[in-house]
Amino acid sequence: MEWFNDFWSTYSTLVFSVGVHALLALSIWLTLSCGLLSLANAAFMGIGAYVSALLTLQLGWSFPAVLLAGGLAPALVALIIGAPVLRLSGVYLAMATLAFGEVVRITVLNLEITGGPEGLNGIPLLTEGWHIALILALTLYGLARLRRSKVGRAFEAIKEDEVAARLMGIDVDRYKLLAFVLGAVIAGVAGALNAHFTFFISPREYGFENAVDIITMAVLGGTANLIGPVLGASIITLLPELLRSLHDFRSFVNGAVLVLVVLFLPKGIWDPRRFRGWLQRVKGGRA
Amino acid sequence: MRFACKTLVLVNALACAGLVQAADIKIGIAEALTGGAAQYGVAISNGFQLAAEEINAKGGINGNKITLVIEDEQGKKEESINVFKKLIFQDKVLMIFGPTLSNSMFAAGPVANAAKTVVFGTSVTANGITDVGPYVFRNSVMESDVLPVTVATATKHYQLKKVAVIYGNDDAFTKSGYDVFKKVLEEQKLPVTTTETYVKGDVDFKAQLTKIKGSNPDAVVCSCLAEEAANIMLQARGLGIKAPFIGGNGFNSPKLFEISKLAGEGTFVGSPWSNTNPAPANQAFVAAYQKKYKAEPNQFAAQAYDALNVAAAALKDIKLSGDIVADREALKNALPKATISGATGPFKFRPAKTRSGQPGGWDADQKPFIYLVKGGKFTLYSSK
Numbered sequence: 125m126e127w128f129n130d131f132w133s134t135y136s137t138l139v140f141s142v143g144v145h146a147l148l149a150l151s152i153w154l155t156l157s158c159g160l161l162s163l164a165n166a167a168f169m170g171i172g173a174y175v176s177a178l179l180t181l182q183l184g185w186s187f188p189a190v191l192l193a194g195g196l197a198p199a200l201v202a203l204i205i206g207a208p209v210l211r212l213s214g215v216y217l218a219m220a221t222l223a224f225g226e227v228v229r230i231t232v233l234n235l236e237i238t239g240g241p242e243g244l245n246g247i248p249l250l251t252e253g254w255h256i257a258l259i260l261a262l263t264l265y266g267l268a269r270l271r272r273s274k275v276g277r278a279f280e281a282i283k284e285d286e287v288a289a290r291l292m293g294i295d296v297d298r299y300k301l302l303a304f305v306l307g308a309v310i311a312g313v314a315g316a317l318n319a320h321f322t323f324f325i326s327p328r329e330y331g332f333e334n335a336v337d338i339i340t341m342a343v344l345g346g347t348a349n350l351i352g353p354v355l356g357a358s359i360i361t362l363l364p365e366l367l368r369s370l371h372d373f374r375s376f377v378n379g380a381v382l383v384l385v386v387l388f389l390p391k392g393i394w395d396p397r398r399f400r401g402w403l404q405r406v407k408g409g410r411a
Numbered sequence: 412m413r414f415a416c417k418t419l420v421l422v423n424a425l426a427c428a429g430l431v432q433a434a435d436i437k438i439g440i441a442e443a444l445t446g447g448a449a450q451y452g453v454a455i456s457n458g459f460q461l462a463a464e465e466i467n468a469k470g471g472i473n474g475n476k477i478t479l480v481i482e483d484e485q486g487k488k489e490e491s492i493n494v495f496k497k498l499i500f501q502d503k504v505l506m507i508f509g510p511t512l513s514n515s516m517f518a519a520g521p522v523a524n525a526a527k528t529v530v531f532g533t534s535v536t537a538n539g540i541t542d543v544g545p546y547v548f549r550n551s552v553m554e555s556d557v558l559p560v561t562v563a564t565a566t567k568h569y570q571l572k573k574v575a576v577i578y579g580n581d582d583a584f585t586k587s588g589y590d591v592f593k594k595v596l597e598e599q600k601l602p603v604t605t606t607e608t609y610v611k612g613d614v615d616f617k618a619q620l621t622k623i624k625g626s627n628p629d630a631v632v633c634s635c636l637a638e639e640a641a642n643i644m645l646q647a648r649g650l651g652i653k654a655p656f657i658g659g660n661g662f663n664s665p666k667l668f669e670i671s672k673l674a675g676e677g678t679f680v681g682s683p684w685s686n687t688n689p690a691p692a693n694q695a696f697v698a699a700y701q702k703k704y705k706a707e708p709n710q711f712a713a714q715a716y717d718a719l720n721v722a723a724a725a726l727k728d729i730k731l732s733g734d735i736v737a738d739r740e741a742l743k744n745a746l747p748k749a750t751i752s753g754a755t756g757p758f759k760f761r762p763a764k765t766r767s768g769q770p771g772g773w774d775a776d777q778k779p780f781i782y783l784v785k786g787g788k789f790t791l792y793s794s795k
Contacts, residue, residue, distance in 0.1 A: 130501070134497055134500040135493075136496070137489065137493055138493055233581050241580070241586045242537065242583045243517070243583065246517075246542065246543075249521070249525075322488055322489060322518050323518050323520075323521045323522075324514060324517035324518040326514055326583065327581075329488070364490075374445075374483070
């Protein structure tokens with residue numbers, strides 16, 4: 125037990141980060157599963173973080189209410205910008221959502237209430253391990269159910285072929301908007317959780333670099349199912365910490381691992397189709 | 412028998428020496444050694460290593476050697492928290508120096524404060540850092556201590572009547588510098604003709620400078636980082652602005668005036684450290700740094716060097732018990748009383764004024780040096 129206490133006091137923040145990053149990777153997995161390459165999730169995370177931090181600092185709301193608001197605020201924004209932005213697809217959508225992210229960042233930079241470039245500090249420590257575990261479990265369960273539902277099938281159809289999906293009678297625009305808004309909710313809650321265990325937030329944390337980080341997690345892990353993003357988020361978060369003993373070579377090895385994975389496992393680490401292929405080869409070998 | 416007795420005494424003495432030797436003082440260093448802030452973090456870490464070597468070469472502190480546990484926090488807030496927790500709970504260091512950036516301190520400072528471990532920042536200048544709690548110390552001189560002196564000196568020297576202001580509005584450092592300038596200019600009743608802004612990465616400032624030229628100021632106050640400042644000065648001269656510049660901490664880079672050549676002539680800059688300060692402690696530091704690293708020291712290295720010496724001065728007065736919790740507490744109580752005369756001049760702490768009125772940490776109580784740039788070099792300004 126003492127061993128665990130030692131471990132927990134040193135690495136609790138790291139474990140929290142794994143959970144939050146897993147939520148972020150899942151949020152982008154959701155939009156990807158509907159065939160949308162959206163890079164707005166870092167901005168949604170930022171909106172969630174700022175709204176929740178301000179509610180805690182200025183109005184002293186209770187933590188559950190703050191988390192709820194942190195999820196709903198970006199959802200509202202997603203609902204408003206979704207209609208025009210989701211008419212785009214592919215690279216154009218990526219560019220539009222990227223521009224949206226910049227708009228959010230620059231807005232936060234120039235507002236008085238957000239503290240501008242100096243950010244907000246003194247956010248109380250409210251996030252506890254079980255909050256993250258519970259929300260992550262609920263999200264995983266919800267998304268797993270969603271995949272098997274009518275909505276999930278519609279997402280799948282839209283991803284494979286939008287025109288065919290439309291011809292089958294799927295309301296493509298509405299399902300896309302749903303995926304976009306749900307993704308924003310998850311990212312917003314992740315942002316709210318993160319703000320309440322890192323004591324400090326600033327606009328720089330929700331910029332382009334982080335948008336890319338989030339999509340890297342999902343793509344590295346694999347987007348075929350829900351295990352991929354969680355695995356990717358865990359690896360991206362834990363790898364730098366595991367490599368700490370390498371000192372100066374740390375960033376180098378970290379980068380090399382990512383490049384190798386992308387080169388040799390283009391579909392991500394968790395790729396069920398490849399696993400099935402291996403299984404068959406093993407069986408074939410025996411026969 | 413006598414021989415045996417002597418041997419016994421000798422062995423005893425050795426054993427005792429061994430015990431004393433074993434009580435190394437572990438000190439954590441968390442700085443950004445990679446990433447965007449590495450240019451500061453590496454210099455800071457060099458400063459610490461130099462100071463530790465010197466202290467150990469002189470026999471340590473009351474016979475105890477200092478061991479530094481150096482970790483890279485990459486200038487990121489989560490990374491800083493992770494590093495702080497590793498140093499506090501796993502390496503069980505007595506105290507932590509760092510992190511490099513104010514943002515990281517806002518994130519990691521509360522961790523150290525909650526764990527009742529002294530955290531000592533050498534390069535964190537933002538307002539509110541020492542609001543975090545009583546375990547937070549810094550010897551980084553704040554802009555709000557430097558700029559009033561800089562502005563007052565320049566006003567007197569040039570007989571300034573009105574000034575223009577330019578600053579980067581998307582960077583925590585330049586924005587907080589501007590806030591201080593604004594307050595100082597109001598207090599010293601110096602009218603501002605126009606206030607212009609730019610964002611990080613801009614290379615063309617002609618639009619802003621044309622407006623500044625039109626307002627005809629006696630001087631241009633600039634809260635900028637060195638990268639942008641060089642372009643601003645060169646382009647200002649290109650447009651025919653003759654007014655001198657007044658710079659914040661971002662101007663504190665000898666490189667800047669190498670690049671801008673004569674464009675920076677007559678610029679006033681305030682700094683907590685001066686390369687040319689003739690005090691023996693500073694000259695010894697500069698010489699030792701050049702010898703060890705084959706490079707010129709800068710303000711960040713000097714502040715780190717001094718910080719470890721301040722901590723050493725405090726450690727001299729306490730008896731380490733070996734119980735880490737008690738020792739950390741003892742250090743926290745001893746540190747505010749520590750004073751030295753170091754590379755950055757005479758140093759002592761003063762209690763921070765917090766926004767909430769609750770007891771906070773400890774800020775530096777130091778006089779800044781005021782430079783006047785002459786012939787592309789910093790020269791110490793004396794009013795005569």
